[in-house]
Amino acid sequence: MSIVAALGHGPGNGPAPAPVRRARGGAYLLLAPGLAYLGLFFVVPVVALLATSLYVPVPGGDVGQFQPAFEWANYTRALATYWPQMVRSFAYALIATLAALVIAYPMAYVIAVRARGRVFLQGMLLVLVIAPFFTSFILRTVAWKQILADESFVVAAMRAVSLLPPDGRLTATSFAVVAGLTYNFLPFMTLPIYASLERLDPRLVEAGADLYANGPTTFWRVTLPLSMPGVVSGTLLTFIPASGDYVNSVLLGNNTTTMIGQVVDSRFFKVSDYPTAAALSVVLMVAILLLVTAYVRRSGTEELL
Amino acid sequence: MAALGDPAAATRAPGDEEGGARSGADLTLEHVTKEFGAFTAVDDLELTIPSGSFFALLGPSGCGKTTTLRMVAGLEHPTSGRVLIGGRDVTRTRAHERPVNTVFQSYALFPHLSVVENVAFGLRRRRAPDPLGKARDALELVELPHLADRRPAQLSGGQQQRVALARAIVNNPAVLLLDEPLGALDLKLRRQMQVELKRIQTEVGLTFVHVTHDQEEAMTMADTVAVMNAGRIEQMGSPAELYELPRTAFVANFLGQSNLLRGTVVENGAATLGVDVDGRRVRVPTARSVSTTGTVLVGVRPEKLHLLRAGDQAPESCNVLGPGRVTDVSFSGVSTQYQVHVPGLGTLGVFVQNILGGAGAALGEEVHLACAIKHTFALDGAEDATSGAVRLDARDV
Ligand SMILES: Nc1ncnc2c1ncn2[C@@H]1O[C@H](COP(=O)(O)OP(=O)(O)O)[C@@H](O)[C@H]1O
Ligand SMILES: [Mg+2]
Numbered sequence: 001m002s003i004v005a006a007l008g009h010g011p012g013n014g015p016a017p018a019p020v021r022r023a024r025g026g027a028y029l030l031l032a033p034g035l036a037y038l039g040l041f042f043v044v045p046v047v048a049l050l051a052t053s054l055y056v057p058v059p060g061g062d063v064g065q066f067q068p069a070f071e072w073a074n075y076t077r078a079l080a081t082y083w084p085q086m087v088r089s090f091a092y093a094l095i096a097t098l099a100a101l102v103i104a105y106p107m108a109y110v111i112a113v114r115a116r117g118r119v120f121l122q123g124m125l126l127v128l129v130i131a132p133f134f135t136s137f138i139l140r141t142v143a144w145k146q147i148l149a150d151e152s153f154v155v156a157a158m159r160a161v162s163l164l165p166p167d168g169r170l171t172a173t174s175f176a177v178v179a180g181l182t183y184n185f186l187p188f189m190t191l192p193i194y195a196s197l198e199r200l201d202p203r204l205v206e207a208g209a210d211l212y213a214n215g216p217t218t219f220w221r222v223t224l225p226l227s228m229p230g231v232v233s234g235t236l237l238t239f240i241p242a243s244g245d246y247v248n249s250v251l252l253g254n255n256t257t258t259m260i261g262q263v264v265d266s267r268f269f270k271v272s273d274y275p276t277a278a279a280l281s282v283v284l285m286v287a288i289l290l291l292v293t294a295y296v297r298r299s300g301t302e303e304l305l
Numbered sequence: 306m307a308a309l310g311d312p313a314a315a316t317r318a319p320g321d322e323e324g325g326a327r328s329g330a331d332l333t334l335e336h337v338t339k340e341f342g343a344f345t346a347v348d349d350l351e352l353t354i355p356s357g358s359f360f361a362l363l364g365p366s367g368c369g370k371t372t373t374l375r376m377v378a379g380l381e382h383p384t385s386g387r388v389l390i391g392g393r394d395v396t397r398t399r400a401h402e403r404p405v406n407t408v409f410q411s412y413a414l415f416p417h418l419s420v421v422e423n424v425a426f427g428l429r430r431r432r433a434p435d436p437l438g439k440a441r442d443a444l445e446l447v448e449l450p451h452l453a454d455r456r457p458a459q460l461s462g463g464q465q466q467r468v469a470l471a472r473a474i475v476n477n478p479a480v481l482l483l484d485e486p487l488g489a490l491d492l493k494l495r496r497q498m499q500v501e502l503k504r505i506q507t508e509v510g511l512t513f514v515h516v517t518h519d520q521e522e523a524m525t526m527a528d529t530v531a532v533m534n535a536g537r538i539e540q541m542g543s544p545a546e547l548y549e550l551p552r553t554a555f556v557a558n559f560l561g562q563s564n565l566l567r568g569t570v571v572e573n574g575a576a577t578l579g580v581d582v583d584g585r586r587v588r589v590p591t592a593r594s595v596s597t598t599g600t601v602l603v604g605v606r607p608e609k610l611h612l613l614r615a616g617d618q619a620p621e622s623c624n625v626l627g628p629g630r631v632t633d634v635s636f637s638g639v640s641t642q643y644q645v646h647v648p649g650l651g652t653l654g655v656f657v658q659n660i661l662g663g664a665g666a667a668l669g670e671e672v673h674l675a676c677a678i679k680h681t682f683a684l685d686g687a688e689d690a691t692s693g694a695v696r697l698d699a700r701d702v
Contacts, residue, residue: 206380207413209400211427211472218401221426225417 053278064272071275078279082263086283089260090291092174093243096181097189100238101231103182104189108230112197113223129190141180141251148176148252172254180248188237196230197223232299240288260284330391330404330479331356332377332512337386339372346372348536350386354480354529359506359513361523364533365559365693370516371410373533374482377514379403390479401430406473407482410489412465414457420444420468421453427476443475444468446505463494470502474509483515487522499526520560524548532556534693548606552595554684555693557604564610564653565602565690573597577678583649587624593682600686608656609680612643612666613673620675626650627673631666641665645672 053074055066079086111125132140147154148170158164170176200223208218246261253259260280267277332354339347347369354360362370375381377388379400387396395403406427414423421440428436444450447467457465466486473481486502487495503526506513517523523530524544531541532555540547540556551557554565568587572579577588580603587603594601611620619625629647643655643666653674657665666672 201411201413203409203411203413204415206400207407207409207415208426209380210378210405210407210409211476212401212430213426214399214401217430222415226415228417 049278049281052274053282055275055278064274066274074275074279075283078276079283082260082280085258085260085263086280086287088258089243089284090287092178092181092249092257092259093239093245096178096185096242097235097239099178099182100186100189101235104186104234105193105231108190108193108197112194113200113202116198116202126194129187129194132184132187137184138247138251141184141247144176144180144183145171145251148179171252172257174253174257176252177249177257177259180252181242181245184245184248185238185242188241189234192233192237193227193230196227200226228299232296236292236295240292243288244284330512331389332480332514333387333389333392334373334377335387335389337373337376337383337388339369339376339381340384345536347376347383350536350538352531352538352541354512354514356391356479356512357510358528359503359515359526361527361530362514362516362533363520363523363530363560364518366518368533369536370518370533371484374407374484374514374516377480378405378407378482380407404479405482406476406478407484408466408469408473408486410484410486412457412469414465414468414472416457418456419453420449420455420457420460423457423468424472424475426472431476439475440471443471446474446508447471447501462489463498466490466498470505474505474511477509478511480512480514483513485516485518487517487519495522502526524560530560532559534559550593550682551604552684553692554602554688554690557682557684557693558691559693562607562654562694563604564607565604565684566650567600567686567690568603569600569686570596570598578683580683582626585626587626587681588678589681589683590679595683596685597683602684602686602688602690604682604684605676605680607642607654608640608658609676610653610655611675612645612655612657613675614666614670617673619673620677622678623675624678624681625673625675626653628671629653629674631668631670631672634666634668645674647674 051068052066054068054070054072055074056069056071058065058067061067107129111122111129115122115125146152149155150169150171155164155168155170158170159166159168164170170179204222204226205218208222213221243259244261246259246265249257249259249262264277264280264284267273267280332352334350334352337347337350337352338345350373362373364370372381376383377390379395379398379402383396387394389395390404415426418426421437421444424440424443425436428439433439441450441453444453447470449464449467449471452460452464452468457468460468466489470483470486483502487498490498499522502513502515515523515526524547527544529541530544530547532539532547534555539553540551547556547560551560551563554563557563557565566582566587568580568582570578571581571586573591575591577590578594578597578601580587580589580601582603589601589603591597611623613619613625613627627645627647629645629650631643632646632652633642633644635642638659640659641657643657644652645655646652655674
């Protein structure tokens, strides 16, 4: 810290004023618990994960016995075997994210813009958005199993209007998995969009109308661009956990809807193939990082975020 | 319409104003009333603003100025009455369908668009050819061409104000509405922008409706001023007319200062009224009297009063008041402001121009006050003499 300060100011400028340095020291001190926590529970496990992904089995050893090595082939083998699940995970996550966006945006718009000024109504609607968090994630997903079951009214109704063939079903299909993902991450999409629409100055919408833009054009040219920060954070908060999720595909899918989270889970707990599980986790992490970086760059909302 | 949204065209051919569209259009409000629940914000407004004029709507905060502008822009709809632009009834049309643009009090620039895209916004919506070229011309007009590619957040308040102006003017609207556009600027910048706005209005020849609570701003800029109070227009006219011959106590006090003395008409002549003010006879031209019987408020502007010191002779055809005692003297270089207490009449303000130099009346000195008959006016005696009076320390100029 003092070295940095000394370098920063250079010898000619004399010592930095003491109060500034003390304030900075104080700031670092405040950061210390967080940094220690992250170091212990994030950096250490990630390093361990990277190391494990390169391990090889102990020659002649038991199942689940590995020794340190630099076995890069772990990655190629894991990807060669499990790329379909990897691709499927991203595809499901993408569809669920888009579906959640389509459902969440109008919801957030109604709460933030249409109900503006009606504080009680806004509060009630927000509670409804958050209400699912009051019960467990697993229980809610199990409930969806009931909702989509063959004898449920949803299936009956969809058969009645020919959305589903007479013998068609919803449980144990990719539709059910994506529907579950969409449902479970909907609040994460709704709340950031709500927050950015709530912040939107209604006078800008009036300025749009004053400058010859009709309702849809004003929405397209003013409201939507200004709510992009919310859309970007909402899609990230949905896409990232959805692509690593395995609860929905376990409970609502079948063996053709397997997602990468399930593979990691079974590699790790069922067959004790730690290096493959670790390699897949690393690939998932890096892939998400690259996708997210490209997405944020492209959406060009850094300055609005 | 060929010159639509091209303010530079006005600069190139200032004489060519027969086009009609070039010089804006008449704006008429017929019996316009706006109620918010039980509260009447604008009350039976009747107003015609000729095309090409610089019109100021002047009134204290909360009197309904913004609501009036919003009804012209179509952002608010009147409870009753009609709005006509260039003779066309637009009461039922919506904001984006009206040939009107607004410079908002808060500027309301789009933060996600560059300055030039902000200015081009209206042109693009109307699919005008070469929107960016015209936007750059408009930025030239407000002297900001070098900031075209910045974001609004990177500009100072004064610069944002100019961009908001360019964004409205570039569309060549029939009527340009300005809602306290200079309110957020500091005094020096405000004075500079007043001159600038006036220049731009002359240059583009549009109908400007300028809302302000600053009487000095309204008087220096506008051809016609309408004084508004509690949702109604109190009086309308040129700044000089309003100042020299106010018709209500509110106008007399809000536009400059006035001394208002309550009296009773005792002699009703063809040319002048004789008014008894606390036992003294004061003459007021009949033509300058709102009311010619019963109680009236006799008014005189402070600079129209002359201080008569002991031995001074009263000028011809003057009303003389007094004697009174000087209770306050404040010398400001160009002029001196006196407060003179006259028993039975109260305290009167007197401005004396520093023409002769040297010391004037001293504190505590006994003086008489004289005022030419032709400069006095009379208002309805039922009015509150302090209506519209602004405490000097509350005035934000
Ligand atoms: N949307 C509204 N709902 C209720 N009252 C309003 C609304 N808009 C304005 N008012 C009231 O109308 C009056 C006039 O407001 P406004 O036109 O903004 O005044 P000004 O611009 O002259 O300061 C104020 O008393 C204000 O509180
Ligand atoms: Mg206002």
